[in-house]
Amino acid sequence: MLKVQSLAKTFELSMTGQMKIRPFRDLSFEVGRGQFLGIAGPSGIGKSSILKCVYRTYLPTAGSILYDSELYGELDLAQATERQIVHLRRAEISYVTQFLKVIPRIPALDVVAERLLLRGATMEEARVQAQDMLQRLNIPQDLWSAFPATFSGGEQQRVNLARALIARPRLLILDEPTASLDHDTTLKVLQLLNEMKEQGTTMIGVFHDWDVMGRVADDILDLRIWQASQNAAETEQIPAAR
Template sequence: MSLILKAIGLGKWFELSLSHQMKVSPFQNLSFEVAKGEFMGIAGPSGIGKSSILKCLYRTYLPSSGEIWFDSSLYGTIDLAKATERQITHLRIREIGYVSQFFKAIPRISALDVVADRLLPLGYSLNQARDRAMQLLERLNIPEQLWQAYPATFSGGEQQRVNLARAFAVRPRLLILDEPTASLDNDTKLNVLALMKEMKQDGTTMIGVFHDWDVMGKVADQILDLRKLQASKEQEQMAGM
């Protein structure tokens, strides 16, 4: 299978100014490959850098080192670590989706239009976009009486379902998921799993962090276990001493 994403020597660190300058590195020298249409899960304990990796892939964070080669239909093979902000913006609209742990509700915009608005830049008419949004809100168990309500007034679980509906509305080449099912009930988790499997069948590549290993195991083709990688590197360092 051909690759859609290849990370080489990826690293991120943050400089903290306390009583003295301190550098914190959630991960460093990380390399992995993801094939087109594959789902890669990222596992490891809290604080090991799982979410930071996803943010580097989406370019919410600028990587401190390394390369992220992405097979783009817009730009060909492009290094996301060095792409311009304009290129990243275009990729986010058309090729790379992201589901965060926390939904940032847009004031005074209905749940229906929060989802539908994601489709308008892709050439959908307003009616087509709203039809697609209604289908997804229904599948994700958002009651119809809430479709015209503002997500800012919703519970955390309801907001996350709107967040997922917005991401699933399109078929990006790459979808990045950060704890997408953490606040969902079991029935909605099953619906989310079904939607992810449908997207895989349509060719979408996914990279995700899941609190629930059972959920991740049902969709992942490979799992990048950061704890094992960390232990392996420590053993190599000890052997070289």
């Protein structure tokens, strides 16, 4: 479903005299249909940057991101047009960050239902499914008509998850989705994610808790190990001093 080859990203900080930061380079991995790849590593190693390259929030500096889409067949997300990316995000790719960003003064129920409306569902159908998803994620019914901006951090994150999961995407990207959730809600999220995997959703994500990630991930890419192997390979290529 997803094949990343020789991916690299470079950031240039002009305020520091064109200082360049390369969180990763020559990174390759594959994720099969209905599989979950977890990405692990310390802060600053590039986990979120990898996810943003796949979602195309960031444009990779080098490499390819081959995605088997329904709309376009196999498509390199690194080379896709902005129109193609917009269509894919609307139809088959969802991204969950740690922060909820929505239009103010829209009730939580309609925030979640919107994803289904974009796919042609009626308002009644979308709201029924949104109610079910909010209920599964422990959002009290008296909050469904309230504005998410007034919610606690954990409640906002549950709305954020509901909005992404209700669309049943082909590719789901998760950046610390359970960081602000309590234990019981985290277990519900893991249950939903495992259900979606069984239905064929492919996932790639970062979790702050290795134990939580281990309950849903089929494989884990540890960037510390990958970085060490890259450094070792580079060292071997340096000629020995005479």
